Amino acid sequence: MVGLEFDAREEELECFDDLEYYVIERGVCTGCGTCAGICPRIGFENDRPVMKDEYDPHCNSCTRFCPQFYVPSSRMEEMIFGAVRNDRYLGYVDQIVSARSNSDVIRSVSQDGGVTTTLSKYLLESGAVEGVLMAGVSEREPLKPVPIVATTGEDVVGAAGSRYSICPVVMGLREAFDRGMKKIAIVGTPCQVQGIRKLELFSEDRYPFDIKAVIGIFCFENFRYDELFKNFIEGELGIELAGIKSVKIRNNSFELHKSGEVESIPLKSVFKHANEPCMLCRDFSAELSDISIGAIGAKTDWNTVIIRSERGRRLFEEVVEKDLVSLSSDKVDVEELRGMGRRKKRHVEKMSAETREFLTQFGVSEDAVRIYELLIALHGPRLETISEAAEIDTNTIKEALDSLKERNWIREKMDKTTNTLMYIPERPEVVINNEMKKLNSRLKIAKKKAIADLNSSYLRRIEEIN
Known part of the structure; x- marks a missing residue:
């Protein structure tokens, strides 16, 4: 970990009150969970951080590492990749490929090609990490994501698929710390990747983790579970959530997959319920990750994989060499991918x-x-x-x-x-x-x-x- 002078503004941001005033109350909190992951006094209620303890030590960790406060992208790119971005819309790119898992089991439960699940499972089973921070599944509400620290391949496979709701994944740092883990990886959206990278690069060894891999997920915008699923889909549209097995976004529709049938909702009506802070995010492809994964630009049931760092390249080459992942001969539609990045770069706070x-x-x-x-x-x-x-x-x-x-x-x-x-x-x-x-x-x-x-x-x- 590298200790650097971070930013003059941090001296004015000392405590949770500052986080509450500048981020939470202003409606710009993405719900990434970084603050709750590094501070045991912070919890989450209704997708937002709350102070659980009356005592605030004014250590400034919650504001220092929050991705809504100052992310020095160029400097972080130089520290992570040894170079700055070479693509205006996608960040630093080493290679872009189309790939999918060779496991029928993984592909059957995955959102697209299963590469994210395969990489996470391999990291655990090879002993490279002790835990992977990721979004898991709520036992009571299977469409609702919850932060978990996966420690087995079964945990990872059980968490496969996208759920399109806010999940404070980085909050899993607290569990990893309590369980004595050192070597960890994370699978997260762009805001979660920014939070974990700030912690990795600027913590001055304040936190004991050895982060072995940062796997980013493409994300254009996210949703609050209650507002989208409970109030809109179940409440307004009258569609019972209990029968929905999975959710996919494709063909300009929000698809609800049930046993033997698919119910489609126009994407336009769903986006009205997007999480407002996502409208300020300008990072579509998790630009600070080691590897970024999604479906945009790839054919159906395959993944687009952006390899960024040397660490990411080594990891991806290992799973290919061990025949866990196959590469497609079809090229990724990079212009479609860059088009999504371009659209999101227009997001700015007004x-x-x-x-x-x-x-x-x-x-x-x-x-x-x-x-x-x-x-x-x-x-x-x-x-x-x-x-x-x-x-x-x-x-x-x-x-x-x-x-x-x-x-x-x-x-x-x-x-x-x-x-x-x-x-x-x-x-x-x-x-x-x-x-x-x-x-x-x-x-x-x-x-x-x-x-x-x-x-x-x-x-x-x-x-x-x-």
Whole structure:
């Protein structure tokens, strides 16, 4: 584990109250479970973290490792892969292949090709890890995922398949710690991967785990179980959950597989119930993982596999050599894959209309306010990233950036990792306080002139009424 200066803002984020105020109450918590995995005082209720203990030691772990606070992507890529992203929409890519499990048992219970299940099972049975953090199955509600630490191949196979609901997978760190495990792996969505990577890279040996593999799952958005399954599917549509064996998203439909039949719901109606924080996530393919796996770009019942790190390559080569996984001669539709990545890169946090209107009162153009908003949301982006997210032409963006620099709303910084120029936003309170001072100064001058002009007319007015 590597100890680095993380970010100046961490000094202001000390306790669960900060996590609650900036993340939970603002509705941007994805429910990844990182905070609860590293702090025994934090639990989960209704898909959100809660403080179980009145005493908060102010250790700042919950805010330091939360993926909703500062993820220095370029630096993390350099630390994990030894290089920065080589694909604008998919991150750092070593190789993309189509593959599937050679086990009939695994394929029969898996979502697509069973590669994720095969890798996880192999890690355990080869002795590479003592436990794999992943989403398991609730005994009472089979469609609801729960965080588990799988320790046997049977555990992994029993957890196979997708359930399309929030599951605080990283919360499993607490169980792994309590059971004395050191060597672990994780199977997680992009936000969960970001949380575990922050812990792995920046914990300064505060946590004793030796993370052997980070397996990422493609994810465009997720759902809250009660809202989607209980309230919408069962409540509004009248479809009993008890008879549903599995769920798949394909052919632009949300498919509910029952014994001998499939009931399809238009994807458009399902997406209305997506978890709102997912609308802020810009990572489709779990870019910081060792290996990323999904179905987009592959033919039916096969997986698309993105091999990223050297560690990921070694693991994948081992399962292929041991004839646990087969490679397809068909190429992955990389453009379809990149298209999904491109769509998700457009996700950014937006300020309220009231805040946007307030900022324009300082005489800043709407485009400049929009760019400043993006810079805050994107953590020091490059010009191409701004252009992609803003969907504004490059010349307009450059004019807005020049205006913001002139007003000291932003500053330029050279990213030594990528050798490209980044645009760093000044803190909002500094920007607003400075603009208020300038505005008050202008108002005082304008007030003096206006009173003089109006008084001149007022004192010389001709009275028409006695």
